[in-house]
Amino acid sequence: MAELVLNPRFRGFICTSAHPAGCAANVAAQVAVAKASPGAPLKNVLVVGSSAGYGLASLITAVFGHGAHALGVCFDRNASGDRSGSAGWYNLAAVHAQAKAAGKKVETINGDGFSTAIKEQVVAALKARFAPVDLMVYSLAAPQRTDPAGVVHKSVLKPIGAAYTAKTVNLDTNEVGPITIQGANDAEIAATVKVMGGEDWAMWIDALRAAGLLAPGFRTVAYSYIGPQITHAIYRAGTIGRAKDHLEATAHQLDAGLKAIGGNAWVSVNKALVTQASSAIPVVPLYISLLYKVMKQAGSHEGTIEQIVRLFRDHIGPGKTPKVDSAGRIRIDDREMDAPVQAAVAKLWEQVSTENLATISDFAGFRREFRGLYGYELDGIDYAKAVELDQPLV
Numbered sequence: 001m002a003e004l005v006l007n008p009r010f011r012g013f014i015c016t017s018a019h020p021a022g023c024a025a026n027v028a029a030q031v032a033v034a035k036a037s038p039g040a041p042l043k044n045v046l047v048v049g050s051s052a053g054y055g056l057a058s059l060i061t062a063v064f065g066h067g068a069h070a071l072g073v074c075f076d077r078n079a080s081g082d083r084s085g086s087a088g089w090y091n092l093a094a095v096h097a098q099a100k101a102a103g104k105k106v107e108t109i110n111g112d113g114f115s116t117a118i119k120e121q122v123v124a125a126l127k128a129r130f131a132p133v134d135l136m137v138y139s140l141a142a143p144q145r146t147d148p149a150g151v152v153h154k155s156v157l158k159p160i161g162a163a164y165t166a167k168t169v170n171l172d173t174n175e176v177g178p179i180t181i182q183g184a185n186d187a188e189i190a191a192t193v194k195v196m197g198g199e200d201w202a203m204w205i206d207a208l209r210a211a212g213l214l215a216p217g218f219r220t221v222a223y224s225y226i227g228p229q230i231t232h233a234i235y236r237a238g239t240i241g242r243a244k245d246h247l248e249a250t251a252h253q254l255d256a257g258l259k260a261i262g263g264n265a266w267v268s269v270n271k272a273l274v275t276q277a278s279s280a281i282p283v284v285p286l287y288i289s290l291l292y293k294v295m296k297q298a299g300s301h302e303g304t305i306e307q308i309v310r311l312f313r314d315h316i317g318p319g320k321t322p323k324v325d326s327a328g329r330i331r332i333d334d335r336e337m338d339a340p341v342q343a344a345v346a347k348l349w350e351q352v353s354t355e356n357l358a359t360i361s362d363f364a365g366f367r368r369e370f371r372g373l374y375g376y377e378l379d380g381i382d383y384a385k386a387v388e389l390d391q392p393l394v
């Protein structure tokens, strides 16, 4: 038990603490959006990567929008002494509390989702307390993976081929300047595919199938990104893009394998949004700042919860048939990729500099959301007040 006044220290895309009350406020806002858009009931849902970003929004949508019993898997930590817990932990503490108050069942298994041990724990929990799974969301984003053979793979965010130079914003100094990133070698490409490709997703599905936990008509979805020309070299044509190619190919293989039970596997291509994972990619925060400016002006901006509520409502929810592109992908990035939006962002991209960052981009919005991920700079929170850091998952 430790009650403390928290003073955040941000370094680049990392914050040394998270604020439990702020994280709870973020969750409450997402729960309200999910509740306002109720959908057809789901029975049992498994979310891997459930504590933040798109996975958290998926958990909240399943439970509060579709009445599901849900089991989540994350890699987080509660407070220890005077050290705060992680934002993901506090997010889930709030989800658990809200679910309990609403009489809904949510459980969390905290540990390395890439490991066989955690898969076994999940299978045991599903067998003991949940019926077969209707929907499994794979939303894990991690910098490294230890595979079942014990080999550690480290992902890199690099272009492939020639070195790449582009504008980026320094999150410590708020300065816009060029960054040059050397091209990845073959080993780095392969390692990134091992971490962020589809191999682990397929292992999860195999584990569920072997345990007889796939309900008839079982559905699974993983999240991908394509993005604009501006980020093409570092994202879709880069190492992470290779991993996404693998993830998308895995969806096709899984889909074929699920036919026998009337099931499906899809990739959903989502919009660029502020999350811990996306903030770590060079160039992307500056692109997001410009994108937010344009999409907010156009009235087409969505956050993670709006994106996922729409994904469930229009595509993957019970009884829905997804609309897919020519490569079989669901495209909830449609509003981001809208031609007039992209044309406006491309024009601003040419102009953006340290001097005009505050006026022509929504960098202020990016920063607020980024700090908000850790529970800071939110309205209605008294940051001068001590908060209890130890937040059990009830």
Ligand code: NAD
Binding pocket: 048, 049, 050, 051, 052, 053, 054, 055, 056, 073, 074, 075, 076, 088, 111, 112, 113, 114, 139, 140, 141, 142, 143, 223, 224, 225, 269, 270, 271, 272, 273, 274, 275, 276, 277, 278
């Ligand atoms: P995030 O950083 O917000 O969340 C990642 C989640 O993975 C967290 O719940 C974390 O606890 C969990 N996790 C990390 N390592 C783990 C491990 N070893 N075991 C178990 N859980 C682990 O990430 P995000 O941005 O929401 O990304 C989720 C997916 O969505 C990724 O595939 C990402 O590429 C994709 N996506 C993100 C964006 C974006 O702009 N953020 C856009 C399109 C697609």
